[in-house]
Structures are given as C-alpha cells and as structure tokens.
Amino acid sequence: MKDGLTKNPVKCILVIYMICFLFRILEYMVIRTDYSIFGEAFLHKLTGIIILALTLRYFSLSWSSVGFTSKLVVRYLLYGLTLGAAVYLAAYGSEILIQQLNGNNPELQIYVTSYGIHGNTRIQTGLLFFIFCVVGNIINVIMEEGIFRGLFIRMLETRCTFLKAAFISSILFGFWHIAAPMRSLLDGEISGTGMILSAIMLILTTGITGVKFCLLTKITGSLWMAMADHFFNNTIINLLHITTSSGIDEMQVIRISIAQTVSFLIVLFIYIKSRANQKITFRT
Template identity: 25%
Template sequence: MPISRRRLFLVFGAVLVVLAAVNVADKYGPRHTGLVAGPLVALALVLLARHAGLSWHDLGLSRRTLLPGLKYAVGAVLAVAVIYGIGIALPLTRPAFHDVRYHLHLGAALLTAFIIVPIGTVLLEEVAFRGVLLGLVRKHRGAAWASITSSVLFGMWHILPSLRLGQANQAVGTVLGASPIWPVLGAVAFTALAGLLLCELRRRSGSLLAAAALHWATNGLGLLLAAALTATRLA
C-alpha cells in the first residue's frame, strides 16, 4: 500500500518525538524505565507503522524471513563471541572491557545480559531504527537513504547514554581524555557506523531477528565478559 509523503512525514515525526521522550525518561527517570517502556513503545510503534501502511516485511517481521534471520542471528552471535574472545585475550585490547558500569556479581550480570538488555534496550531500538524508521524512509527514498537516515539517528540516540562514557570505560577515558565531548562524539560516530552494519544485516536477512541478535551479542556478551574480567581481577 503506497504511503503519501505527508503521512510519511507525520509518522516519521511522531516516531522521533516518542523516541526522544523515551530517551530522556530512560536517562533521567526511575531506574530501568526502559524495561517497562521499551516493549510498550515498541508495540505502539509497530501499530503506528502498520496503520501508516507498512507491511510486516517492511518492518522485518515477516514469517517468511524468520528462518534466514535465524541463520544470520546464530552466525552474528558466534562472530561477536570470537572477536570478543580475541579482544579479551590480548593485553592491548583488554582495557576496553574494564568498564565500571559492569562491576556486577554473577546474578546481576546474567539478569542484565538476558533480561534488561534484550527487553529494555534491543527490542525497542531494533523495532524503531531497523524496523519502523528504516521501513518508512525506504518506501520513499530507497535502501541507501533508509540505512543512512536510520544509522545517523541511531548514533544521535546514544548522546545521553554516553555522557559519562569517558569516566566509566578505562580505555575510552585513556584515549579520548576526561572531557565529555570527545567520548560522546566518538560514541555517536561508532554507533552510527554500527547502525549501518545492523541495517545491512537486516537487509540481507530480511529479518529484524538477525540485527537484534548482533545487537544483543555486542551488548550482552560484552557485559558478561566485562563482569567476568572484573570478578577475576578482584578474586
């Protein structure tokens, strides 16, 4: 079903307003706001996109692409596991895993990696950026513009969460210094590039499942390894 340009801009603007509100609430609201807001907002965005005329395939939620998405998902998780394993084994890259945000005991690390990250972070971000926004822009401007727009917005989404990144992560603080500006710019650039990779994975597989798996592996496995490394150092 064709989407008029006016409807596209209205829905696109509505999605951005909702995401901005969620971003602020998650940063400055009660702890784990995203754990409740994430699934609810993701559902609302899907309903809004469907009402605007996007198909399940446009959103990366078609049953036809579930199996290809699953294959890409498994490959993505394994690839991240190998890369992280090499990174933590090498003294040069090991400081990147020294992050005070992940000084967690085993139970808290498992809860964060397998509950909070997938439900409170990955679900909303993948539905919003690789599902709804990507689908809306692709309808009128094609895949390239859709990937670029989605990824730039994904980078900007990480401005608030990265305000104390230089203090939280040893490697980032060492390389970029204590000033909050450079770590924020670095985080925005890095996540925008990561967004392009996630968009490409979404395009190749046709499924949000593949991008969500890579997204979770990057965050969840990194968190588990950082927590394990911290526990080892403190033992």
C-alpha cells in the first residue's frame, strides 16, 4: 500500500469524491440519461466503478480488501434481500392500511418508473424497461457501496475509528444526492427555497441510510449484505406502486421513511448485540 493512502486518506477521498461527483453532475445536467429510454443515470456509476478499479490498483489494494470478499456471498446477499423485503412489507402494509382507513381504495401495481424528488415519473410496462431497471440498480449498488462503504471506509480506518469513518462516508453519501434538486432548480421546477429544503431532506435521509450500510459492512466484514439491501430498496421503489382513487404513490416519502427507520433500528440492534465494533472491518 502506498504511503499517500495512510498519510492523507481524507485528501485522497476528497479528490476521488470530487472526480466522481463531477461525472455525476455532467450526466444529470447535460447528458440526462435518466430522461432517455434507459430511465436511469448509470453512466457516471460505470465511470465510478472504473475509478474504483484504478484507485485499487494505484494503492495496491485488492477487491476483497474493500469488501468484495469471496466468502458467504450468497448468504449475505440473501440476508440483505430478506431485510429489505421485511421492512418494505411493513411499510407497504402500513400505507395500504392508512389509505383504506381514509377510504381511498388502495391497489398494488407493478410497472417501471424513474424516481424523482417529487415522486416517480415516466411509467413503463415493457420487459426491456424492467431489465434496464434491474441492471441499472445493480450498477448503482456496485459503484456506491464499493466507493462509499468499501474504499472510503478502508482508507479512513487507516487514520481513525470505524464510527468516525462511517460518519465521514455517510456525510459524503448524503451530499452525493443533491444533484437531483440542483437540476430541478436549474430547470425551474422548484424555487431556491424548495431546492434547499429538498437538499437538506436528502442529505439527512440518505446520510442516515448510509450509516446503516456502513454498520452492515462492519457486521458482515463485506459489502454483500449492504449491496443487496440497497438494491432491494431502490428497485422496489421503481417497480411496486400504490395507486388510489386520488393518485399514485402519494405517501411514497412516508413509506420509504418507515422502511428505512425500521431497517436502521434493526441493524443498529444487531450491531450493538454482536459487538461488531470489536471486529476488523475487512479481513484481508
């Protein structure tokens, strides 16, 4: 491992982050792949995976050293999918119950949409769009978990504790999501105040979710469970919708908040109970 990593991990991380974020801004503001037939901004995620690979090579790190381990892959993937399914079962069930009590006749429907800060958009039902959705979300979790929970945690733990590393990684992950409200502001879809409020909401919610993914990484010593949970969260939002007599996915923000709050509490309990803080994050 090169000395630059152990001496200046934060500086290295900020450089990598800014490069990835510039590609993200380019795609969101100029290329706008998520407005195309693909319905997903995936190009900067592919670029992020390439940047991750080049960084690992530069610092003489292996993929397993940042969480892409070869052990218990299937088991942890199933654990992550199960966690996601369980909390969203509770979230969807709660929303349906509330809508029924309000007399809105809720129904579950399956189709593909692109998620936006004001709700899902561009309804699609063709098989190709389902494939784009799944593949796009796979690319997304490989890049985001590999960068934020894999590489960044590995680099930061050379100089600080896991909890500090998780905090820094999650703050960066929160700011990673402000590209959408920035674009909405430039497109005239929201006001300056609306942009600030949306950005704060996204930074807080995705930051907390980022902490949860960090804890899952610490508990398992790999990225697989966090990747599977992350994948389920993103995919279910794009595919499974609640329609009522008054609209579609009207309580989506509440649904996601319920799922992620329950999920975070479950993971935090497991983290404390298993004494994961005493473990080495990535065994190499």
